[in-house]
Amino acid sequence: MESPGARRRVFASLSCLAVLAAGTAVGAAYATDPPRSGIRAVAGAREEASVEPVVRPATVDRQALLEKAVAAVAVPEGARVSVAVLDLASGERAGYRDGLSFDTASIVKVDILAALLLRAQDTGRSLSAAERAYATAMIERSDNASASALWRAVGRAPGLRAANERLGLAATVGGDGMLWGLTRTTAADQLTLLSQVFGEDSALSAASRAYVRGLMGRIAEGQRWGVSAAADGSTAWALKNGWLPRSTTGLWDVNSVGRVTAGGREYVVAVLSDGNGTQAAGVSLVETVAKAAVGVFGGAEAS
Incomplete structure (x- = not known):
């Protein structure tokens, strides 16, 4: 039969594991879901890159x-x-x-x-x-x-x-x-x-x-x-x-x-x-x- 001290040590270890798991989940969510402003910036860059350059006719002398x-x-x-x-x-x-x-x-x-x-x-x-x-x-x-x-x-x-x-x-x-x-x-x-x-x-x-x-x-x-x-x-x-x-x-x-x-x-x-x-x-x-x-x-x- 486990002593009360042993049970407290196990509970503390489980609590730490839960905290670490939660932190990892939050970190993973942040890494895969950047801020909305970042999305707009990337989309804007893609749109600008897709616009073909304007070719102006050469001036006739x-x-x-x-x-x-x-x-x-x-x-x-x-x-x-x-x-x-x-x-x-x-x-x-x-x-x-x-x-x-x-x-x-x-x-x-x-x-x-x-x-x-x-x-x-x-x-x-x-x-x-x-x-x-x-x-x-x-x-x-x-x-x-x-x-x-x-x-x-x-x-x-x-x-x-x-x-x-x-x-x-x-x-x-x-x-x-x-x-x-x-x-x-x-x-x-x-x-x-x-x-x-x-x-x-x-x-x-x-x-x-x-x-x-x-x-x-x-x-x-x-x-x-x-x-x-x-x-x-x-x-x-x-x-x-x-x-x-x-x-x-x-x-x-x-x-x-x-x-x-x-x-x-x-x-x-x-x-x-x-x-x-x-x-x-x-x-x-x-x-x-x-x-x-x-x-x-x-x-x-x-x-």
Whole structure:
């Protein structure tokens, strides 16, 4: 028969074993069931790891592509060419030697009309019947007598300069006296003017912009060349061309400015050239460069 002391020792040993077993059970439960915050952290890490990285398209260097494209054009010896192009929707632009100065020849007629419209806006009036007749002949048929009449009406070179300050043209200088065709400009300035006509942020009112656009979309049949060569279709353009044989050299200034639609997008384009042996050679050069410039925007990403 066990003594009372022996029974107490057995009871104490059993109590210790129970405590150890309970502790082990608690410890095992803790090890296999981490805190809820830990679960969330692990789940979040797994979710982040499962998200595929965003691949951003590489930026297309339109400027470099344009310079390469125009440099590949066979420019006749002694001739110069400059171009600037703007995607109206994206605002992306590029230029090739677009800071060089050229004679405007008849492309200045768009600038003359813009100056006339600003003067009319300032006084809150519409163009008179005579002004409208002059403007139509000046733009659609490139009539020089009409241009001379409106050149006087806007105040000749000083009036053109005042208008251009408002339009944002910084490098265009009006010709002396009545020599509006010898106004000097750059492709960059012409792109600014085209943006004023075909864009929405403009010193010209919506009605004035629509008026100029309409005239530039109705150019006489024999003058539908130049930047229009870059357009999709025979009506996807609005333009004004200029051509002038220089009496001192016999060489031709040939310029073209306007808006074209190509590949479902609208561009404004200005191409200026001089030193051309013939008018036909200048037209060919301007058209080739216009197509190269618009092609850089329409086909660069696909290529």
